[in-house]
Amino acid sequence: MASSAFRFEVEHTDATSQGRAALWTTPHGVVQTPAFMPVGTAATVKGLTPDQLAAAGVQMVLANTYHLALRPGADVVAELGGLHRLMHWNGPILTDSGGFQVFSLAKLTRVDDEQVLFRSHLDGSPFALSPETAIRIQESLGADCIMCLDECPPHGVSPEQLQAAVDRTTCWAMRCKEAQQRTDQALFGIVQGGTDPVLRERSARGLVPLLFPGYAIGGLGVGEEPSAMYTALETTVPLLPADRPRYLMGVGRPIDLVEGVLRGVDLFDCVMPTRNGRNATAFTSRGLLRLRNACHQRDPRPLDEECDCPVCRQFSRGYLRHLFLANEMLGPILLSLHNVAFYQRLMADLRAACRADRGTEFRAIQLARWETSF
């Protein structure tokens, strides 16, 4: 159970969409939603210091239980004071359950209703993950918000496999809730069911009675068409309690954030801003900018003339291109920083649009500006 350290207050719901502006209070501060969490897989958002994250407007970060359990180990994180002290990030943190990575990254050795047996993708050493160990590990890591262990099948499995994953996820959610001991962590249930509205409803009907303090939507952004994802959100979000945060896991592109918010999603995470940053691709108010292109060689302009982030205030496209061509670390660092700031500003703009009952108008304006490059 989550203690009164958590509170979710919807301030305003957009009159033109399902979008909403809310305040989510956690033990490490208040998150203004809708919010985007940069991904700090191994307890570090790649290339950025906590100070830089805060300066970019980040409120909350995500860390991956699977990676941390393998290295340095949950016990080491606990001994070093938990994730907040380890990373020196004093804001809210969310950890996933490790399930997604176990099913996508590790070499599975056996999966049954009891647990998942797998081998580490790092060195092949054997591990077991059950609902109970997923909770125990996340309690050692000490994030503010933790996730139930779920089974996230790959895109395109049979309806029978999808339904089995839904039912196993519901069963595991009950065991996770039962296993939870700490009262200062919000444990979210995860709705599965792919793009099948019947299975989404089956999943939600199993989880909502468990009264989780928030609900994640898993199994999207895994290869289906964006339109199918948006339709799945339209069927899933209304099944979830309106007075609790809704978190769309692992999504996505800027346009996905807009479409998600307008369908009532409050929280997002994705590696795109940092991964694209490392690959010399910048998000801007006019679309994507590929910094390795020769056209930027002598360009004194900032990445985005409408951006007030530290990178756009200080550096030219020509310099950033040079850094990438010279394989200098500062290139990935600065582009990651800009991209994270871009995502944060987009979320702040979306929040303002919801408060002003201009959600659909905001979407139309953004779509026209980004053209087809996002």
Added chain:
Amino acid sequence: MASSAFRFEVEHTDATSQGRAALWTTPHGVVQTPAFMPVGTAATVKGLTPDQLAAAGVQMVLANTYHLALRPGADVVAELGGLHRLMHWNGPILTDSGGFQVFSLAKLTRVDDEQVLFRSHLDGSPFALSPETAIRIQESLGADCIMCLDECPPHGVSPEQLQAAVDRTTCWAMRCKEAQQRTDQALFGIVQGGTDPVLRERSARGLVPLLFPGYAIGGLGVGEEPSAMYTALETTVPLLPADRPRYLMGVGRPIDLVEGVLRGVDLFDCVMPTRNGRNATAFTSRGLLRLRNACHQRDPRPLDEECDCPVCRQFSRGYLRHLFLANEMLGPILLSLHNVAFYQRLMADLRAACRADRGTEFRAIQLARWETSF
């Protein structure tokens, strides 16, 4: 010639050594000497933002003419506003002449008194570097302090070769002085001569009458024993005018900075703090710390309990070790930042020791604390 934008004022000379505290005014601000310049080879101190450099106490940085001339090209740097604007570093900058890298890094095709013909180490494309082009390039880059083209022979060449390099360096220095057009850059002569006191004197006698606003000592830290380097400093420094800055190029270890300052050196540069940082090695008040070692796994202490840098205030040895084992960029970033801050504090401490007439006492204390690990 250097304009009155430059001024070098010796505030105090240590009663116990040749060490001195001075203020060096440049067009981009005052440098408190003795000072250490982190190396920003390709117009970036690897992994660190200008804000982080400033926070670490850095006053002045160095950039490499050879690398910048090859990529992105001096014309591109000029078109993007010169080095200061390019890097967004508003403090003083020094560029070397490119000579050292041409002789050590490039594939030489022909060297004569007129110029050096070589091929880029990047793609084999042909370049020529003469005293005149070295100045022209450095004027395009726009640093506050620039260097004459010199010939820096490798350690261990014959006395005849060493003397030829001295004489060619003197000849080139005259041409560099002649070629200089900008009046807002301090052009330094470079004394060569290896560890041979006769050749050092020959070099200084050729250069001092040219009345450069400062003098660099080249050809040290290239493989000779530290004691031989210190002896060479003892013979060379007194040959240089006391009212101008003395710059020991490319040196070195913390102990070398102490020994250099006590022999009257004002300026240093070296890749050690950043290179060691990238290799998981930290400089601390008690010696070197190798972060990959298993003993640091669960250590909650900062790198250096006497250090007040942003890294030591925020992160544990255990976390930093984890970052390196996980190949996370933040490891090299944070260790580079700490090491640069360590070097800056060492220089500030040396400066204070000189002002207090405690130079030799400071050396004794440091040697005892660092033991043999530096």
